[in-house]
Amino acid sequence: MSKSYLPEGMPIPIPMDDGLDTSYWEATRRGELMIQKCADCGTWQWGPEWLCHNCQSLKITWKKVAPEGTIYSWERPWHPVHPALKDHGPYIVVLVELRHAGNVRMIGNLLGDPHQDVIIGSKVEAVFEPHDDADPPYALVQWKVV
Amino acid sequence: MRERTIRGKTAIAGVGETTYYKHGQSPDSELVLVLKAILAACEDAGISPKEIDGFTSYSNDRNEPTRLAAALGIDELRFSNMNWGGGGGGVAAAIGNAAAAVACGYADCVVAFRGLAQGQFRRFGQGAPDPTVSGDAAYMSPYGVLSPLQKYAMRAMRFMHDHKVDHRVLRAISMASYNHAQNNPRAVMYNRPLSAEKYDDSRWIAEPCRLFDCCQENDGAAACIIVSAETAKDMKQPAAYILGAVQGSDHRCGAPVMNASNFASSSFASLAPRLYEMSGMKPQDVDVVQSYENFTIGVMMAVVEHGFCDPDDCNEFFQIDNLVAPNGKMPLNTSGGNLAECYMHGLGLQIEAVRQIRGQSVNQVPDADVAINIAGPMVHHVSSVIMGSEATL
Numbered sequence: 057m058s059k060s061y062l063p064e065g066m067p068i069p070i071p072m073d074d075g076l077d078t079s080y081w082e083a084t085r086r087g088e089l090m091i092q093k094c095a096d097c098g099t100w101q102w103g104p105e106w107l108c109h110n111c112q113s114l115k116i117t118w119k120k121v122a123p124e125g126t127i128y129s130w131e132r133p134w135h136p137v138h139p140a141l142k143d144h145g146p147y148i149v150v151l152v153e154l155r156h157a158g159n160v161r162m163i164g165n166l167l168g169d170p171h172q173d174v175i176i177g178s179k180v181e182a183v184f185e186p187h188d189d190a191d192p193p194y195a196l197v198q199w200k201v202v
Numbered sequence: 203m204r205e206r207t208i209r210g211k212t213a214i215a216g217v218g219e220t221t222y223y224k225h226g227q228s229p230d231s232e233l234v235l236v237l238k239a240i241l242a243a244c245e246d247a248g249i250s251p252k253e254i255d256g257f258t259s260y261s262n263d264r265n266e267p268t269r270l271a272a273a274l275g276i277d278e279l280r281f282s283n284m285n286w287g288g289g290g291g292g293v294a295a296a297i298g299n300a301a302a303a304v305a306c307g308y309a310d311c312v313v314a315f316r317g318l319a320q321g322q323f324r325r326f327g328q329g330a331p332d333p334t335v336s337g338d339a340a341y342m343s344p345y346g347v348l349s350p351l352q353k354y355a356m357r358a359m360r361f362m363h364d365h366k367v368d369h370r371v372l373r374a375i376s377m378a379s380y381n382h383a384q385n386n387p388r389a390v391m392y393n394r395p396l397s398a399e400k401y402d403d404s405r406w407i408a409e410p411c412r413l414f415d416c417c418q419e420n421d422g423a424a425a426c427i428i429v430s431a432e433t434a435k436d437m438k439q440p441a442a443y444i445l446g447a448v449q450g451s452d453h454r455c456g457a458p459v460m461n462a463s464n465f466a467s468s469s470f471a472s473l474a475p476r477l478y479e480m481s482g483m484k485p486q487d488v489d490v491v492q493s494y495e496n497f498t499i500g501v502m503m504a505v506v507e508h509g510f511c512d513p514d515d516c517n518e519f520f521q522i523d524n525l526v527a528p529n530g531k532m533p534l535n536t537s538g539g540n541l542a543e544c545y546m547h548g549l550g551l552q553i554e555a556v557r558q559i560r561g562q563s564v565n566q567v568p569d570a571d572v573a574i575n576i577a578g579p580m581v582h583h584v585s586s587v588i589m590g591s592e593a594t595l
């Protein structure tokens with residue numbers, strides 16, 4: 057059994073050239089979830105930006121947050137659009153609100169039976185999925201219903 | 203009505219399109235398709251191609267205005283404009299930008315065009331095969347969120363959850379397009395009707411969408427000629443006057459990783475009120491609706507956001523009988539649209555709106571004076587336009 061939810065060969069995420077999201081990708085390899093927070097007004101922000109969308113401050117910090125959330129929306133792709141997904145069958149993508157980070161949203165797969173019923177509002181927790189043999193190595197943030 | 207408005211200052215005076223082909227089957231190059239569509243629009247308008255002095259397009263169309271102007275032998279190119287944003291969100295904006303250029307005197311005769319020969323280039327709907335991804339894609343592609351549908355389906359899933367929308371709503375939208383295409387010999391799906399059973403039996407592409415919820419991929423080109431209202435009045439065809447045109451999106455619509463403030467939306471919430479204010483029209487004044495079907499889910503939300511249906515009434519409103527010309531309450535996509543006529547990135551729907559105003563549609567709505575055209579729902583930069591007959595001025 058594969059240790060990753062989707063087959064090997066999916067695109068490998070790499071940090072941005074300008075270093076904006078290096079903190080996030082380093083943290084996922086440690087099993088931690090880091091999200092942007094404005095040092096001036098306290099606004100949580102995701103995805104990463106160079107300035108705060110609320111007060112335009114450049115003082116953006118990275119905060120470790122409890123990897124817990126709520127399913128805000130979901131989809132179940134069946135038709136493969138990437139060679140690695142050919143003949144794989146359906147999989148579930150969830151959009152998760154992080155309730156400890158101002159309800160910013162993050163995308164991941166919902167672990168377990170790909171045919172399961174998905175209920176918006178369900179509480180989920182993160183499962184860090186290491187890809188240590190990839191070049192470069194990385195970790196994804198997946199979700200399971202609690 | 204606002205003081206600063208485009209209302210009634212310009213009109214679409216000519217429309218043209220090539221034969222619509224299935225994806226990869228065009229015998230012509232994309233450039234030749236565009237030129238043929240422009241020539242057809244000139245013929246329709248009764249003008250020489252040399253009268254054209256401007257071009258607008260969208261979605262990074264590959265056919266540059268200087269190349270077109272040289273090929274057509276245009277004496278002086280005075281205006282060109284590309285609307286940012288992928289997908290078909292810019293099609294009504296291309297019309298609006300052309301109208302603005304004419305209204306303020308940059309140019310006199312502007313063509314809004316789109317050419318697509320996807321077989322000759324990378325196709326839409328296919329995940330990028332790049333081995334590594336960064337930026338926004340790094341938070342989506344590794345999880346299998348790669349295609350346009352996969353990027354937008356969750357907006358609709360949340361909308362359908364919030365408003366308890368039944369899947370039959372999507373089926374009715376798809377069937378309306380296929381129904382209209384059966385009277386349209388230009389349609390790629392002419393003689394290929396869609397029954398409720400055939401829809402229900404079709405495979406999932408990405409839940410909540412089945413095969414027949416998704417647009418085709420096609421080759422072809424289309425063009426609209428925009429001139430001043432005074433000029434259009436005496437030309438060959440009845441003019442379709444542009445009454446209002448809007449583009450854009452609301453708060454942080456393009457925020458990375460699906461963090462738009464108004465997520466369960468087709469991106470029109472703030473645009474539609476501006477469109478009605480500018481045009482001096484209300485939803486109940488609109489006789490016929492052309493609403494870009496990248497996917498039926500986008501049509502559903504766009505029709506709601508343009509005020510034709512309360513979000514909580516979708517299940518009652520989106521019934522096939524309500525959506526079909528000539529007698530439906532809100533005739534929708536009367537040429538067959540992107541689903542069943544041709545995926546010409548929505549420009550075919552603009553042309554159909556013009557036909558309705560002229561009384562030339564194969565699915566004519568009786569006495570259609572006002573048509574709305576809604577472009578590219580769910581993408582992060584969308585647009586819509588209202589056009590009307592001379593009676594609306």
Ligand SMILES: [Zn+2]
Nearest residue numbers: 094097108111
């Ligand atoms: Zn701030």
